[in-house]
Amino acid sequence: MRTSWADSVANSASETAVSDKNSLRRPTRSTYVPPHLRNRPASDTPNLSGPASERTSFNGTAGGSQWSRPSMGGGGVTKPELGRHNQVYGYAGAGRGGGGWNNRNGGWDRREREVNPFSDNDEADVTDQAFSEQESSGINFDAYEDIPVETSGENVPPPVNTFAEIDLGELLNQNIRRCKYVKPTPVQRHAIPIVLGGRDLMACAQTGSGKTAAFCFPIISGIMREQYVQRPRVARTAYPLALILSPTRELSCQIHGEAKKFSYQTGVKVVVAYGGAPINQQLRELERGVDILVATPGRLVDLLERARVSLQMIRYLALDEADRMLDMGFEPQIREIVEQMDMPNRGMRQTMLFSATFPREIQRLASDFLSNYIFLAVGRVGSSTDLIVQRVEFVQESDKRSHLMDLLHAQRENVVHGKQTLTLVFVETKKGADSLEHWLCINGFPATTIHGDRTQQERELALRSFKSGKTPILVATDVAARGLDIPHVAHVVNFDLPNDIDDYVHRIGRTGRAGKTGLATAFFNEGNSSLARPLAELMQEASQEVPAWLTRYASRATYGGSKNRRYGGGRFGGRDFRREGSLGRNLDHYGGGGGNSGSAYGVPGNYGGNAPGVSSAWD
DNA sequence: TTAAACA
Structure with missing residues (x-):
């Protein structure tokens, strides 16, 4: 069931009131029950004994050379081949009261070595105490309350209003609390259920609106759910499960930093690779194992050509600033990475494209990478409050x-x-x-x-x-x-x-x-x-x-060509070009924009015959 | 034509 925009605003407003006024009150969090154990009588023994025991015994060998161990070919007991470093994701602790997303219960525990990304407060050098106190959450949610959101595509999963109602896993939830995220931003409310639902996504959202978390949370959560990640063991080749590409080195660094926070102590390894920096350290990091690789295109191609990275295990592909990634300068390289290497085809992986703007031509190019995707447009922050x-x-x-x-x-x-x-x-x-x-x-x-x-x-x-x-x-x-x-x-x-x-x-x-x-x-x-x-x-x-x-x-000024032409007015960075096709010439008047874009978007049912499943948050 | 992206 879809909540109306008004409802969600009302709901989130009341949540803010509670959590802001009474910070001592902890959010009620229910014990996580994995999907396959739900709706069972309490007496039912968790169906984990087989794999779990194998896992336990297997874990004893953790730390051994993952390169030299021969694969367990025709052995009587078919033990699951674990990923490098014996990464174990899953519900090993589900039977216990605490329940949940236990992982990496290996012989040695990486948690001891993992640097706490929350201790080095990188805000500290920017602001004095009073400043950062007030802004601890980093996001002014009031400014988000009346942001319009539009989705199109088939069977769009409904948005959520709280992190608690999403199945992200307790370890990730802990990190969300550490980040002091109180409730999801609009792009997160919509994008996270879409990605968790296994769908491809093209999302228009301004950076700074919580976009990075919007694609990182479901990726990390999804990787944690993978009980056995069987990756080929080819010496010195890394097999990431997720690839996040961005157009500049600094942006890749920034995403990496965020992703490290979100994945802290989840056992999900994030590695960054970009040019201009010595490659050797990046190679060492890759050899130690990688689940999520954040990279700039040039360095990634280099790594692929050296066969130090293979994309054949990629389940998640995210392009940040996708419109830049697909413009003239970058498109061939991106196409090479996505289509010419060993990455699984669209449909066999999940693809997420994010950008603040999405010109029509770029959407057309991008649709080559996507399969039955959902288009999500989040109005600009400040589109109504003029921030x-x-x-x-x-x-x-x-x-x-x-x-x-x-x-x-x-x-x-x-x-x-x-x-x-x-x-x-x-x-x-x-x-x-x-x-x-x-x-x-x-x-x-x-x-x-x-x-x-x-x-x-x-x-x-x-x-x-x-x-x-x-x-x-x-x-x-x-x-x-x-x-x-x-x-x-x-x-x-x-x-x-x-x-x-x-x-x-x-x-x-x-x-x-x-x-x-x-x-x-x-x-x-x-x-x-x-x-x-x-x-x-x-x-x-x-x-x-x-x-x-x-x-x-x-x-x-002459107004020729499609360049510099906006679609759907300024409230969104773009609109779904698939709809324009179905609406034909009628849509021309949108191009001029001019302030009435709101009503053009807000009328539900207009597109009924053409785009089933269209839902407007403005209902 | 700019800028960005591997040595």
């Missing part, structure tokens, strides 16, 4: 620097909790980034820069220095436009506007993160004419003040 204030100023190329200086001077007054607020300045080129950084520094503004011509060390140092407030100005190319979660960026300046409106959306998304407010200023001049119309539309849809001169530019 990001957008400004456009007409600035000639030659005036940009002094104009930026003015902004930065004003920003200087803006001190929160004794710290200078952070400003992220986007430029078009790598050279431009360097020269602007240099100019800022000699003019007394501590700045650093991140772009693809810098070494990985320099890039990571720049990011740390910015996050810590040591250099509160970061000049960046589009390498920093997507996905990076930098808390407390108060101001995004589009010193050079991008050519593509989607890039603009991603860039300004670096502020107003997790439901907080932010400011985005763009420098516009004749060179950006092609962006005038989509920009004006976007701003109007976001209830921003559109300067009259921009409107004039917009009406003057």
